[in-house]
Amino acid sequence: MRSKPFTFATGIYASGDWESASLVPQNVIDVLAKYTTLELNPEGVNVRIDSHELFEYPFLFITGHLPVFFTPRERANLKEYVRRGGFVFVDDHNHDIDGVFHKTMTEELEKLFGKLVKIPNDHRLYRAFFEFEDGPPTTSHELNGWGDNLVHDYLMGIMDGDRIDVLYSNKDYSSEWHVKLTENRDRREAEDPAKIAVNIVVYALTR
């Protein structure tokens, strides 16, 4: 069977600022190309969560800083998307467990899907491509004391048994990945911060 190229889809929602990390798609596509043989769509798409177009993409990225209040249509669509097997990765661009995005988004997710749980750091997600022995890698924002000045050493998720349906990050990978490609490449000595993106995408496609 001919496979469809992977398309990085960013979710558009009515409230808040979904567009706060506009460079994330190209960075993630770049890192996927660097490390994997995945057939890739070279360009990401921005897709409205309340649209039927959402169902064309098996992977959805959602980010933002501001309060998130989904519309009834967005809620229904997102729930149906996950029910049909779609994978949602939500990242808090604030890196702040007391932040409004975290509070409102986790409330919305739990209202839709039930309790968010901590994903154990030995979960298959962390071995899906690269090995992350200690769970999710820290971000420069965490190390520099931004946001709530905490290192969040776990990700959270809406689980179906061992399978992650919705992955929630409070680590602000959006900021980490929202860096121009040239800047990213200049950091030659540092470990590529977008490597976890490879694991997330590969896990989403093979879970």
Place this chain on the structure above:
Amino acid sequence: MTPIARVRRARAVLLGTVAGASILWAAALAAAVLLIAAAADLLVPLPLEMRRFVVPAAAVAAIAAALTVVWRGRNARSLGRVALYIEERRPQLQFALATVVEPASAPSDTARRALERTIAQVTTAGTLRAPVARAIAAPAATLAIALGVLAVVPDGTLERILSPRAGDVLLRPTRTAPDAPVPNRLEPIAVHIEPPRYARRDARVLDDPAAVAALVGSRIEVRGRGASRGLTDSLGATITAAAGADTQGRELDLRTDGDLWSYGVVMPSDPAVVRLRDRSYDRLLVLEPVPDEPPIVTLAAPLRDTTFLEPKGRLDVDVQIQDDIGLARAQVELLYTSGSGERFETKEMIVARASLGGKQEARLRTTILLDTMQLRPGDVLHVRAVAWDENDVSGPGKGESETRTIRIHDPRELRDVNINAASAAAIDTSIISQRMLIMRAETLLVQRPQLEAEEYTRRSVRLGVQQGALRGRVLSIIYELENVEGVGFVGHTPSSLVLREAAEEMRVAEWELSIAQVPVALVHMRKALQLLEKIRDANRYWLRGLLTTTPVDVEQVRLTGRDRANVGPRDPRERPADARKDLLERLNRAIALLDEDAAAANDSLRLVFAASLTQARDVSEALGQVIEAMQRGEEARAGLVAVRRRLERQVDTQGNLSSWLGSP
């Protein structure tokens, strides 16, 4: 004793007899009706609804019997009739008694004395003894026989007839000899349901149900009988989640009270199946949890998101709250956000609270004074209401209204934000009309030399009226822009301010046209058109989501990563299991089993029903009805086919996301 006194005494005896007979017949008939119903219930269990009619039917029979006897004995009230009744049994009286008591005959004193002598010679004592005895004996005997038989009907039979209620199925005696093998003790059963206390609902009982629907947290007690016949070790019950009904469940504790056995369980939050066992018998009981729905919270005001030009004025908040059981409390929350980019400041506050004391409906109103909040341009307020119900078992259930976003206009947004022009129909029609008016005014000017002064003035005035009508349309657009339904005036907008200018120009043009000053009017008309066109360009929808996406040169960077990578083939993502399809297959297997093993098919259907409560809610009600019908012994194949069709339709239309296949 005078003849009259004799007749009166006889009348009293006869009236007493009629009364007694009527009471006895009434009681006898009522007892007979009860007896017949009890006998019928012993043979075939009468449904509760039918048994509820037995006592009223017995009462009606009793009243009818009593009335019949009284009607038949109505002549006992008349002295003349009573005298004739005695004469009939003592012919020697030769109608002397009847003549004496007949007031119309009025005999002379001599004749009266002769009649009294005749009467005195005849003994009337004992005349009524035999007929009275007959009248009383028949109903008394009937009553005695009926009561006698009722006294020996098996225990519980009469109680089922006299006070029928759900759960009395366990009172019905079984027709088994004491030394006969113990029958299936799982039939019948009664299920007692006690809702959680916070729900303030009455307990209820179900007879022999296939499924039990009750509020989550309700105390469910399954009762049966036969515990006194030993073998309690062979009784057992397990509860299993419906999703894993084929796995081993949790054992329930058996309780016995005399002949009754029972198992208690608390209604779980997910559908479950209780499997009752008695030796080789077993029985499935589906537990269908009824969730306590969270409160429905609706913001009646403000009705929609809005933008305030300035952080001034008042914002009325009107909240309507409803709950299926009872509300505990509610509050109006305000979330204030200020800032942009990566720097945001947020504050949360509660602006109104109310304790709702178990009401099912409530309203909460408050007013937010924007002047006191020290808001700045660009700030955003999110308003929502939250309510909690009184559910202290699985809750409290929390309901939230939609969130309204109130923005404070920031003039910088017009410069910074990515905006896109969009047509505005109302403005466009005004523009076309204004352009037409200008053309007509210009034509009028050209035609002026050929027109009479009066005709020129008349046409100019007509144009003025049309200009006035157009101004009215523009004013209505201004009103729409500056007012919000349910809130009222919310301030000027940039568009409304420009439109106000246009309306003013139109007003001046209208005046000039009314006095035939067409050239002057044209200046203002053209200015108005200019402003309208300006507003069309300015009146834009703020379209977020127009971010451009930058393509990556995938081939150039392909596999250039420096870190060790785990490149290799991987298994493709599996399609998620389609629960409905699985349910359809199970239903088909159960239908196929109907002819071979009805009991097994019934069990399978109950398990399918339990699973449908979470996986195919749209068919669960119909399937539940089919199972109930099958339990009553009715043909249910047509119903099952209908359920299957519905499931098939849904299976066809449900798709999963296209699987990604490939190797990273």
